[in-house]
Amino acid sequence: MAAGLSQEEPVNRRQFLRGGLRVAAMTGVGALVGALAGRSATDGTVWQIDPARCLRCGQCATECVLEQSAVKCVHTHAICGYCELCTGYFVPDPNALNTGAENQLCPTAAIRRKYVEDPYYEYTIDENLCIGCGKCVEGCNRFGNGSLYLQIRHDRCLNCNECSIARVCPGDAIHRVPARHPYLLKTTVSH
Amino acid sequence: MPAAARTTSPASAASTAVLHRALVNVVVMASLFCVIVGSAFLIRYWRAKAEDPLKSPQAIALKDRLRNEPRNEQLKQQIRELDLALRRQYFRHLAFSHTGGWLLVGGLAVLILSGRQAARLRAQPPLPALKTDAEKRAARTAALARWAVAGVALATGAGFLALSLSAKSTLPDRPQDLAKSLAKLSGEGGPDLADLPKPAEFRANWPRFLGPDGNACVTNFTLPTEINLTNGTGVAWKTAVPLLGFGSPIVWSNQVFLSGATMTNRAVFCFDAATGALVWQRPVTNVPGSPAQPLEIPDSTGYAAPTMATDGRRVFAWFGNGDLAAFTLAGAPVWAKSLGVPKNMYGHATSLACWQGRLIVQFDQGEPEEGKSRLYALDSASGRVLWQKSRPVGASWATPIVADAAGKPQIITLGGKWVIAYAAKDGTELWRFQGLNGEVTPSPIFAAGLVFVISPSDQLFAIRPDGFGDVTKTHQAWASDENVPDITSPVSDGELVFTAASSGLATCFDTKDGKKLWEQDLESEINASPVLAAGRLIVITKKGTLIVAAAAREFKLIAKAELRENVLASPALVANHLFVRTTKSLICLGAKAGTLEVKR
Amino acid sequence: MKPDRSPIRLTRRGFLRTSARQAAVLGLAGSAAMSAARPACAGSDTTPNPFAYDVSRLEKFDPKLARYTEARQFRCPRPDARRMALGPGGNLYVAAGNYVVILDANGTPVNELALTAAARCVAAAPDGTVFAGLRDHIELFDAKGERKAAWASPGKKTWFTGLALGNQGDVFAADSGNRVVLRCDRAGKVLARIGEKNPQRDIAGFILPSPYLDVVWHTDGLLRVNNPGRHRVEVYTLDGDLELTWGRPSMAIDGFCGCCNPIALALTKDGRYVTCEKGLPRVKIYQEHGALDCVVAGPEMFPDNARVGAGETAADGVRAALDAAVDGQGRVFVLDTVTSRIHVMEPRT
């Protein structure tokens, strides 16, 4: 036994009690493991937004613990109408259908507009600029097909034990999902 | 730590002092640095949020300007430049908070390191004195600690108690009560019915215009044999009413309620039914949504024409300016709101009705094409609108009734050219009947399975209330165009229907086929609707003559008495007492005080 | 060992004093910043969304334009209503869920036709024959409600969203999937393909971000088809010649709002257009050459329809919207597909 460790003391009442309690505590921990082992998952979980429940309240931009929210707008192009007048890109009643700042809806100009062919335009999100405010999502869902929606990006998300956005989400849209399927993307096949 | 003691030579002592001074300087600088970065951090955090590109008032103003000058290229350029600058600033801020954070961490690390070194240089070697009273001190500490723990316990307990005071919640504790809350929300089970009086209690009282169900007919009633206002025979009491109003009195238990108003004042009065003493009066002021400007209403209607109503727990008053107020029976205000200023050239006069904790408000106004008329059901406890229906009619003056007709509770309304029945539960329209004409004032009644409605000075219709959709052609039982009143409502005991037109002409019809059985000129103008009391037809003329006739197939005058004041309102009949509101006072006819008993 | 009394000596008391001062400054700065920052952080759930997509300014319009008033409304007994048509006897034929529901003008159910898949559009001939458009084919029912035929699907991508009947036994089917209006005979044979992109005939083609192509036939012998992606209404002859187009994109009351509107058409007896829009749910009437005549119902009549997240139907993810039909008396029936309610709008006299 090393010098620092307690030397063998004569077993007194106190020590006996201590030993008993220790064994009891160990048993308790073992029981806990036994009770939870069957239910615990080797797979972790991550937070994700269910786009069907999202109400576009804007709190994803303000409530995330990260300075720039881990929530970003994503685009399922297969649902997009490729509209020339995109209500997710342009403010309501834009001055002209061009990329001028006065016409753009996005507060950080995070949506890129690219001409494809007459009369279709492609819209993509620059995630370095997107702050996840959901303004474009509301425009696209209200008037269009809803191809723009919010998702938590896991390259940024810290996976907090308690998601501070989920706590205030008015649509109760944010829940934990298995880390193996970390996104709830809208697809062309509806569920 | 006893580091300083290591050196003994003056030279090294001096160098230690220099080192120490330097370290202390570093400590001070580092802490200053931390404070500065920290505050800058916080200030920027706050400022950058305010300056985020969305909220810049400058950008908003420029965009507003662009809306007015859509072709101003220079303006567009200006917006673009500002926008770029704002966004740059925004992202710079985001970057700063990260670097700022690391700066703070760095500053803190320097502070700690130098601080520890400095502290070590100057640390005094410990010179503990020999302590011998260990037991005593331990006991003292333990005693103090016990008290401190007790203090923590007390503080926690007090906190818990304070917290438990806020234990009131709108969410019911028991899951069983949830269904009730839900039903209440959807307006199905309606408001809390457990709290409301039984139907029998309603029938024993006079909770609304023209009695419990709007057909002013009571079967068990004894009129005083002689009524003389001069010597007080047959008069229980007479009390002056402080404010004018054409609404009729309502009676609940031992209280009589009235409303009165002028252009600027509105009030609700409660009288003791036994003595006539004014129990309470409450002004109705500061109603949210009430018009700021006083409204001009012709004297022929006045500012308090609608009769009040009660659900047995609260009384409700509606005024000519649209103010709607609820008070408890004891006079405590419950809620008040305005459903809008009635647009009505003669002044608003439709009375209120109550059904199962709902206040039914028929708010007809303006012209039909304006689409402003509505039928509301409000939660009588909170004033919340449970449902509302748009009505295709203009202003009307008739009061709705709620009748259990054709096996379901129906709200029967008159207005414009339509009789419309709605399901009382949710306001679904059940049927409508076209046939009204002119300014609809007489209210409908329901008796002997038929709905009797009056098209003013035009026709008296009997309608079967079991139809759906437009029943004009299908559900009319009969119609009569003889001596049809223009203001007063009919009354029926199930066998006969009586009318008393404002011209003074009283008429009796058979409910079965509408055959006129008799007519009698009472030779005086009549504004108040007639009532039936145990086989007696009671009519009070505008001049204040109370006429009692037999409610039979033949006309027979039984008695006449002078009230000596003008009467415009219908009387209330409760427990062998007749409450009449004259233009000046409230008169109770019947046995003297102490004998009034309201059946429960 | 003599205690050092030099001024730079870091006594505990001195250090505590300094640090207490520092802590106080930090605390003060912190709390000041916190209190100042509170309104800026949208921490409170009663602060309005600073990122709101705000169209409330555009929901209002000149009340003088509102020349219709709601006479009544009733509910379609089946959920997931999509399109509606008027048929013989003034009855309403509503394609709702897997049914065609037949209601009389008061909303009383008359009959119900069950289908094997979701009905997306419907039309009823004067003889009582009902044409029900499923996603990729059309089924015929006789007046008694018995299925008489199921036409073959005209194409792989077919997605029917509108049906109209002509007077010569023509059936016009708007196929959103192939972006074309098909003219068929009563046996289902395709006689003509109308509105396909054709530069020679100056036809730009339909732009359909979502399946909302509608077609209406008028007694003048011309077809009216909406072109939502171009925010306009197009008029075709039965041979497929483009006669006239009108309409402009704008959230103002006289334009078609959003990215793809109008989504449904109806015609009054005198040839005026009743148009329905989604996003800003509104029903308007345009004169023959596209000048705004009046508003039948504005967004305030369909609060649920305009609300976020509303109308995502389970079957195909297509956002629900409005449809309209006009009867002989000039009444406009408006189907709100979100609430499954039918509003009966009468002209103000």
Next chain:
Amino acid sequence: MKRRAHTFLVGLWTWLAAAGVAGAEQRFPPPDFESGYQLPVTQTPAPRAEWLQYFDVLVLLIALGLACHLILRKRSRAGVVGLSLFSLLYFGFYREGCICAIGSVQNVALALFDRSYALPVTVLVFCLVPIVFSLVVGRAFCAAVCPHGALQDLVLLKPVKVPAWLEHALGVLPYLYLGAGVMFAATGSAFLICRYDPFVPLFRLSGSVLMLTTGAAFVVLGMFVGRPYCRFVCPYGALLRLGALVARWRVRVTPDFCTQCQLCEHSCPFGAMREPTAPAANPAAQSADRRRLGWLLLLLPVLIAAGAWLGGKLSVPLSRLDPNVALAEKFLDPRKAAPLPGVQTPQSLALGRAEDNPKELLAAAAAARQKFAAASWLFGGWVGLVIGVKLIGLSLRVARTDFEPDRGACFGCARCFSFCPNERVRLGLQPAPANLPAPAAVAATAASVPPAKPA
């Protein structure tokens, strides 16, 4: 022929329809592009790889083992400081504080009460391994593995001695916090301990202003009060303290025998050192103590009952922390504001959702309220138990012959070792004295020969 085709078609449609019901219907397709444009695919950056989480567990195990070795075997303060630095950097600044053992208690509590909650194995390990270590060797986790503890330990500049009685009184708080944290987690309503963790926002360098300032305040406080969070707040520390009380091995200051020099007591910034006390000699005092103990033992059930009764009254206010209950209460409030047109607030949106499906919401809220009805009186009882046991503990007399650290309060920071003259002798820094020195003399020797390693 035609008829057969007809039948076939009808059959085909039926089959298609059935397929539509069973599977999923295709959405409306995007436009046909003539320019050969290809639809971009939505990118899905993956979350942190799973093996990295097992790596974290490995790091935890190694760090814990190393901590034990450094504290109990090597008795090296420098080693502990080094390991603390590593933990601060790895678990603190690199892993940004999630998931930590402190918060994991809540996950375990939730998993115990919510069968649908799948607890990741790594979280279970993070929660239980430090507890197991505490049962064997005391608070090795607090000493050098927990980033929260490491941060506070490293920033300590000039410790102020907290009066022992205050230390005892405030020492109750972590247990109350633990009870509250477990209650809210078990009811599935909130992870309180994570929400009000002051240091994780510092590790992340971002977070709400409130928590960042609280964290900064704790750091500044930690310069003068040793480990304020660990001693007076940390709920996990409270658990480990219990474990350490019955630990197999413990930290002992002297490797040999105690000279009663009091230097170790002076060295401990956390007030964990206990001085030797002889058993009470005075029989009168002893009997007074016994009587008090008896009364307190009787008081314990009373306290528990009172706590449970009071706690039972708290179910309504406490359940408001559950988002469903909070929303349901707002929704059922008759005085709630009518929704205004125009821009909506998150609250009005939430109320709108409630309006859409009130049944679901109210059912969830009622279920949460039910859980709180049970949990709140348990919590109240726990509070009573904690207070009662603490009072009893304070009335027990412990006889000691040596200066030794309190089993529960000692973090195992290894500061005291180098102060002990016998340790210095063991390390060969100081010759063994011929006879037992008086405390003052030992102090003088200690002062004249500084320890080789800084404290």
